[in-house]
Amino acid sequence: xxxxxxxxxxxxxxxxxxxxxxxxxxxxxxxxxxxxxxxxxxxxxxxxxxxxxxxxxxxxxxxxxxxxxxxxxxxxxxxxxxxxxxxxxxxxxxxxxxxxxxxxxxxxxxxxxxxxxxxxxxxxxxxxxxxxxxxxxxxxxxxxxxxxxxxxxxxxxxxxxxxxxxxxxxxxxxxxxxxxxxxxxxxxxxxxxxxxxxxxxxxxxxxxxxxxxxxxxxxxxxxxxxxxxxxxxxxxxxxxxxxxxxxxxxxxxxxxxxxx
Amino acid sequence: xxxxxxxxxxxxxxxxxxxxxxxxxxxxxxxxxxxxxxxxxxxxxxxxxxxxxxxxxxxxxxxxxxxxxxxxxxxxxxxxxxxxxxxxxxxxxxxxxxxxxxxxxxxxxxxxxxxxxxxxxxxxxxxxxxxxxxxxxxxxxxxxxxxxxxxxxxxxxxxxxxxxxxxxxxxxxxxxxxxxxxxxxxxxxxxxxxxxxxxxxxxxxxxxxxxxxxxxxxxxxxxxxxxxxxxxxxxxxxxxxxxxxxxxxxxxxxxxxxxxxxxxxxxxxxxxxxxxxxxxxxxxxxxxxxxxxxxxxxxxxxxxxxxxxxxxxxxxxxxxxxxxxxxxxxxxxxxxx
Numbered sequence: 001x002x003x004x005x006x007x008x009x010x011x012x013x014x015x016x017x018x019x020x021x022x023x024x025x026x027x028x029x030x031x032x033x034x035x036x037x038x039x040x041x042x043x044x045x046x047x048x049x050x051x052x053x054x055x056x057x058x059x060x061x062x063x064x065x066x067x068x069x070x071x072x073x074x075x076x077x078x079x080x081x082x083x084x085x086x087x088x089x090x091x092x093x094x095x096x097x098x099x100x101x102x103x104x105x106x107x108x109x110x111x112x113x114x115x116x117x118x119x120x121x122x123x124x125x126x127x128x129x130x131x132x133x134x135x136x137x138x139x140x141x142x143x144x145x146x147x148x149x150x151x152x153x154x155x156x157x158x159x160x161x162x163x164x165x166x167x168x169x170x171x172x173x174x175x176x177x178x179x180x181x182x183x184x185x186x187x188x189x190x191x192x193x194x195x196x197x198x199x200x201x202x203x204x205x206x207x208x209x210x211x212x213x214x215x216x217x218x219x220x221x222x223x224x225x226x227x228x229x230x231x232x233x234x235x236x237x238x239x240x241x242x243x244x245x246x247x248x249x250x251x252x253x254x255x256x257x258x259x260x
Numbered sequence: 261x262x263x264x265x266x267x268x269x270x271x272x273x274x275x276x277x278x279x280x281x282x283x284x285x286x287x288x289x290x291x292x293x294x295x296x297x298x299x300x301x302x303x304x305x306x307x308x309x310x311x312x313x314x315x316x317x318x319x320x321x322x323x324x325x326x327x328x329x330x331x332x333x334x335x336x337x338x339x340x341x342x343x344x345x346x347x348x349x350x351x352x353x354x355x356x357x358x359x360x361x362x363x364x365x366x367x368x369x370x371x372x373x374x375x376x377x378x379x380x381x382x383x384x385x386x387x388x389x390x391x392x393x394x395x396x397x398x399x400x401x402x403x404x405x406x407x408x409x410x411x412x413x414x415x416x417x418x419x420x421x422x423x424x425x426x427x428x429x430x431x432x433x434x435x436x437x438x439x440x441x442x443x444x445x446x447x448x449x450x451x452x453x454x455x456x457x458x459x460x461x462x463x464x465x466x467x468x469x470x471x472x473x474x475x476x477x478x479x480x481x482x483x484x485x486x487x488x489x490x491x492x493x494x495x496x497x498x499x500x501x502x503x504x505x506x507x508x509x510x511x512x513x514x515x516x517x518x519x520x521x522x523x524x525x526x527x528x529x530x531x532x533x534x535x536x537x538x539x540x541x542x543x544x545x546x547x548x549x550x551x552x553x554x555x556x557x558x559x560x561x562x563x564x565x566x567x568x569x570x571x572x573x574x575x576x577x578x579x580x581x582x583x584x585x586x587x588x589x590x591x592x593x594x595x596x597x
Contacts, residue, residue, distance in 0.1 A: 016400050094364070095373055122396055124376040126364040133368035138333065138448035141361040154452075159357045161457050168449040220373030220410035224391065226403045228544070237555060237566040245567045246577035249528075249549060252565055256420050256526045256547045257469065257493065258275045259585070 001054040001148070001170070003045045004110045006101055006131065007038035007073065009066040010121040034069040037116025041176040043183040044146055045114050046077045052148060054112075055079045059104055059202075061089065061097065067199055074194035075186035082108065086203040091216030094122075098130030100214060103207050105135060112153075113173040117142055125175070132173035139173040140166050144180050261318075262288050263348035263412065265339065266299045266311060267358060269330075273299070273307055276354030278314045278424035280417055283381060284352060285315035285425075287390070290383035293349060296320060298342060300335055302328035305437075312433040313426045320346075320436045326444065330358055333447045336365040338440035343370060348412045350390050352381075355416035363416045372410040378417045379545060380404075389413070395545050402544070420525060464513055469495025470524045472515055474538075475502040476531020476552060476571065483508045485575050486530060492582040498522065500532045516541035530571045534559025551575070 015030045034042075045056045058073040060066050061084035070081035084104055092100065105113060113135075115128030125141070132139030145156035151170040156163065158177065186194075204211070212218060238248050253259040262284040266277030277297070284295045297316035299307055301323065308319045322338050343351060343366070351366075353359040355377045367374035380393035384406070390413045393404045407413040464470060471490040473483055483497065490497045499509035501516055515522050516538040523543040529550045532538060534557055542548065550563035551571045560566035567574065 011397075013397055013400065016397060093373060094376075095368060095371070098368060122376075124364075125360050126367070126374060126376055129361060129364040130368040133336075133365050139365070140449060141332075142357060158457060159361070162454050163457050164454040165452045166449050167452050172448075220371075221375060221405050221407045224404040224406050226396075226401055228401060236564070237560050237568060239555065239568040242569070242573045242577055245551075245569055245574045246581065248565060248567060249551075249574070249578055250581055252526070252547065252549055253493070253582075255423070258420060259493070259582070 001048070001052050001111045002109055003048060003054050003056050003112045003114060004105055004108060005038070005042045005045045005056060005058045005073070005078070006113065006115045006128065007042065007058055007060050007069055008035045008116075008119045008121075009033070009060060009062050009069045010035045010119050013120045032065070032068065034072055035116050035119045035121075037118060037176060037178050039116070039183040040178050040180050041114040041116050041174075042073055042076060042078065043181045044174075044176055045112075046184065047181070048112075048146070048148065049077065049079075057082065057108055057110075059084065059101065059108065061085070061092075061100060061104075070199050071194045072186060074197050075191040076184055077187065077190055080200070081197070082200045082202055084202045084207070086207075088204050088209075088211050088215050091219065092214060093219035093221045094124055094126040094130055095221075096214055096219045098127045099134050100207065100209070101127065102131045102134035103209070104202055105131065107202070107206070111151075111170045112148075113137075113171075115173070115175050117175045117177045128173060128175040135171075135173070137171050137173055138168045139175070140168065141175045142177050143174045144177050146174060146176075146180075261294050261296055261346065261348045262291075262350040262352070263296045263298055263343070263346065264316075265351070265353045265359070265362075266297050266307075267354055267356065268299050268301050268304060268307060271301070271303055271306065273310060274354060274356065274419075275424065276356060276359075276417070276419035278310070279419065279422040280352045280354060281311065281314040281316055282425040283417075283422040284350075285427075287350070287381060287383055290385075291349065291388050294318060296346065296348065298322060298339070300327050300338060302326075308433070308435045312431055312435075314424055315427055315431075316433050318434045318436065320438050322438050322440055324440060324442060326442055326447070327440075329451060331447050331449065331451060332361055332365060333449055334442050335362055336369060337442050337446050340366055340369045341440050342438060343412060351412035351414045353414070353416045355418045359416050363414065367414050370412070370414075372412060372414055373405075373407040374414040374416070375405040375407070376416050378415045379421050381415065381417065390415070400544065464496055464498045464515065464522050465520050467496040467498075467522065467524050469493045469526045469528075470498045470515070470522055471495055471528045471530065472498040472500065472532060473503050473508070473530045474500035474532030475506070476533075477503065477508065478531070480508045482531075482572075485572070485579070488579055489528075489575055489582070492579060492586060493526075495524070495526070500535075500538050522546075529559055529563070530575065532559055533557045534562060 118125035375392035
């Protein structure tokens, strides 16, 4: 069984804070990491490697520096790693990113594709699902458990207030939630080995897209502007008796939480 | 045309669909468009009346026995057929987890853009494009996204942002029943079983509702009251540094610069004055309710709703009201089973 894990290098957004007075992003000293739920996907793949004799390929798209998360993946036990990097691909939105990744998947070959549920910088949760759609394979999002026997796949997942047990067949894609497992640390043996392994590069001379179809130019969506909300405006302040106060708060529960 | 996907479950409409219908009515005025509500399922004809009341000019009931329960393969096929036939300018979907799985499947199949989890929508006066604003970077940054050349312009929209309104006048709408060309074989995934999730006490960084207490709560017993309120809201308990220092709450439940950064939908700050260090722990997009004796406390300036008063009778009042609702729901469940 051949497993592809798609991973993304992201800024550690838990370290990014907003200055509550100026309303600006404090980005100083924020480090780049492997997106946490992609690490859960990799862990799931490595467990399947052990139990099902699978091979694990990790693929990322990004600038050359994104190689760091591929080295980390190899040090955790992945078998091979690909870096998709081309200045033509810069600024790609989720549709174009997933199209490029799907093309890479076709090239590399796969039975199972695993990704994290969502990345902590964009929070879109779209790329893994869209890869599957480009490839025409089934996909299950938000998985918390995967079991495979032959080409039968059983996935447990949490969706809204429900737990579902879903069956499907290989080839398929699964997006993994952080509740699935606890990712292992890099091991010493692989840590030394990871620098001798080759990181394979995929650029547009290999993937061969029409350059008007990729990157920012090819992306359906464009960012018009970004902003921090700045210091918050004054809200409503209410002073009244207990009953009125309770009523005010109950209205908020209805509005924000749909509790009626 | 603006199309709104109105999710239903067991013949009941999810509130977010109605929120989006009302918003669509507003947006439609700016681009001189009609609003179409689409709902998918098996036994759904009775929903047309409600969808009309909330502003749909046209209701499309996508009906099939195969669609009785959500199946992403079948829903994607059925809805992409409808979109290709109707060619809406804008297509809105509630950003429930279901919507956030269905949205990308549809967008990729229709080869168009999708903006996830929007919190603000408006029409650009000049270009007439939909301006879709969403939080990114862990909620620290807002981004406004457009989709200039691909149709439909698609967005999933966070529940609870817009207010659902019924139309003031008696409205009629065109009701269309649509039978999609789907078959059992189109379902490559099969939901073998499902059950309702058991509520658990969440990690505060993942909680959707947080009831948080500070120095003003005054005691560990006070925090038991807050916990009761949190449980009734399906939320979790947190506190300020003062509460931790006093030993009323565990350190791993501290919100703020030296604690954790939280991003719930609703943050209820009780007896918390709102020092900058505390406020730094609450991310953008959170609705903040503050209950505090001091009308001049800094938290009152940042709260969406500040209630001036003694927290105890107010929290007791809330617990009483919410318990009543909960027991009514239990009766209802019993009656159904």
